[in-house]
Amino acid sequence: xxxxxxxxxxxxxxxxxxxxxxxxxxxxxxxxxxxxxxxxxxxxxxxxxxxxxxxxxxxxxxxxxxxxxxxxxxxxxxxxxxxxxxxxxxxxxxxxxxxxxxxxxxxxxxxxxxxxxxxxxxxxxxxxxxxxxxxxxxxxxxxxxxxxxxxxxxxxxxxxxxxxxxxxxxxxxxxxxxxxxxxxxxxxxxxxxxxxxxxxxxxxxxxxxxxxxxxxxxxxxxxxxxxxxxxxxxxxxxxxxxxxxxxxxxxxxxxxxxxxxxxxxxxxxxxxxxxxxxxxxxxxxxxxxxxxxxxxxxxxxxxxxxxxxxxxxxxxxxxxxxxxxxxxxxxxxxxxxxxxxxxxxxxxxxxx
Ligand code: SAH
Numbered sequence: 001x002x003x004x005x006x007x008x009x010x011x012x013x014x015x016x017x018x019x020x021x022x023x024x025x026x027x028x029x030x031x032x033x034x035x036x037x038x039x040x041x042x043x044x045x046x047x048x049x050x051x052x053x054x055x056x057x058x059x060x061x062x063x064x065x066x067x068x069x070x071x072x073x074x075x076x077x078x079x080x081x082x083x084x085x086x087x088x089x090x091x092x093x094x095x096x097x098x099x100x101x102x103x104x105x106x107x108x109x110x111x112x113x114x115x116x117x118x119x120x121x122x123x124x125x126x127x128x129x130x131x132x133x134x135x136x137x138x139x140x141x142x143x144x145x146x147x148x149x150x151x152x153x154x155x156x157x158x159x160x161x162x163x164x165x166x167x168x169x170x171x172x173x174x175x176x177x178x179x180x181x182x183x184x185x186x187x188x189x190x191x192x193x194x195x196x197x198x199x200x201x202x203x204x205x206x207x208x209x210x211x212x213x214x215x216x217x218x219x220x221x222x223x224x225x226x227x228x229x230x231x232x233x234x235x236x237x238x239x240x241x242x243x244x245x246x247x248x249x250x251x252x253x254x255x256x257x258x259x260x261x262x263x264x265x266x267x268x269x270x271x272x273x274x275x276x277x278x279x280x281x282x283x284x285x286x287x288x289x290x291x292x293x294x295x296x297x298x299x300x301x302x303x304x305x306x307x308x309x310x311x312x313x314x315x316x317x318x319x320x321x322x323x324x325x326x327x328x329x330x331x332x333x334x335x336x337x338x339x340x341x342x343x344x345x346x347x348x349x350x351x352x
Contacts, residue, residue: 006061007035007134010174011181021056029180031057036181039141041065064134066142072329079326082143083337086111086135090128091337093158094139097325102152107139109169110160112337115194117215118227119259121293122159125338130165133172140176154184157192157213159337163199173208186210192257197234200242204249212246213255213286214239218265219273227264240277247282254281258319259288260308262301271311278317285312285319291327 009017015028030048034040041063043054069091070083080096092108111128113120139158144150154176156162162169169191176184192213193200203212216236218224224231234242243254256278260266278285287309289300309319 001060003060003062005064005132005134006031006057007063007137007175008132008168008171010171011178017060021060023053023056027053032178032181035063036175036178039145064132064138066135066138068142068146071146072326074326074329076328077325079329080143080147081326081329082139082146084139084142086131092131092135092139093337094143095158095326096143096147096149096151099153103149104153104155105140105143105151106155106158107136108158108160109136109156109162109165113160114164115161116229117194117217119217119261119290119293119296119298121295121338124293124295130168131160133168133175136169136172137175153188153190155190155192157190161194161196162191163193163196163203166199166202170203170206173210190255194228194230195234195239195242196230197238197242200239200246204242204246207250209252211252211255212243213257214243216256216274217259217261219270219277223265223270227261236277240281243283244281254283255286256283257286257288257322258308259290260300260305261290261298262304264298266301266304266308268311271308272315275312275315275317285317286322287319288322289324291324 004017006014011028011032014031015025018028019025027049031046034046040046043057043061046054046057049057064087066084066086068082069085072081074080078098082094082096084092084094086092090111092111094108095106097104097106108131110130112126113122114127116123140151140154156169173186173189176182176189177186186209189210190213191210192215194215200212215228217227221231221235224236246252247254258265258274287305289305290298292299305321309321312319
């Protein structure tokens with residue numbers, strides 16, 4: 001019988017499993033504390049459980065760990081990027097970033113991505129599969145263990161499209177924030193999506209405290225469809241309709257991300273159109289200089305982001321400019337995994 005991945009179980013599920021095995025329900029909380037607070041993954045070390053229960057756990061459950069395949073540390077700003085190897089040999093990336101107020105971690109939600117955004121390295125290596133809740137969670141636990149840092153912010157902005165792995169991402173968020181476990185406030189979590197409209201409506205119903213970030217990156221449908229194929233399925237107007245609904249339903253402000261790409265979406269006309277689109281929406285705009293991806297020639301001219309921000313400001317839209325972190329270690333998501341996947345193909349599938 002295949003063992004159950006215990007780190008992917010939320011507390012009610014673990015309670016149900018234990019009760020079905022004739023154990024008391026409260027044991028689940030004890031186990032949850034070992035796993036999510038003390039981060040002890042060896043059932044034999046869970047000393048307040050009976051020997052019989054420990055044997056039951058060993059026979060029926062497993063913890064799928066992640067292994068550090070590569071660790072790159074930026075000498076400019078202390079950003080650390082991990083390439084993690086999953087139990088089935090696939091790779092994902094996780095980035096630990098240092099800010100004045102603490103550390104933030106950027107986690108992946110899928111191995112690869114189906115969305116095909118033209119400027120994104122994750123699209124280049126192709127899609128393999130979605131991550132299990134445990135595999136998203138363990139990126140945090142393993143990074144905290146490896147670095148000795150306690151993270152104070154989590155962003156779902158690594159490889160993959162979180163809303164294309166909706167159920168597992170929501171479960172991950174439940175496990176992460178459970179007060180009997182890691183007890184991490186969702187107020188310090190940001191979830192970034194390219195704009196899968198039906199799932200934005202679904203997410204609104206859950207009324208989570210997280211910050212929803214929308215990768216907008218263009219102000220007209222023609223340009224957006226060119227760089228983000230998802231726009232052909234859900235255009236800007238449908239997307240903004242979903243955003244308005246989300247704000248109404250949750251009372252939470254949305255962040256729009258806009259990578260300023262010279263010659264693509266950086267003109268005054270783009271800024272003016274963007275300000276018209278966003279007028280009246282309770283939102284914040286985050287401008288990003290485009291991260292260079294080797295296979296693409298997209299770039300951001302030196303004053304383009306500041307000019308764009310100024311133009312938006314004149315029209316009443318406040319925008320912040322995202323600081324570029326880890327520029328010396330290719331911290332843009334997807335670049336390490338793409339290289340590892342490419343090396344494996346070149347080596348005929350052997351280890352990178
Ligand atoms: N799939 C999700 C989350 C992953 S990407 C999404 O699309 O939002 C996280 C953010 O990085 C998105 O805003 C994405 O558009 C942006 N991004 C991807 N590649 C980039 C690049 N080369 N330069 C700047 N931003 C990039």
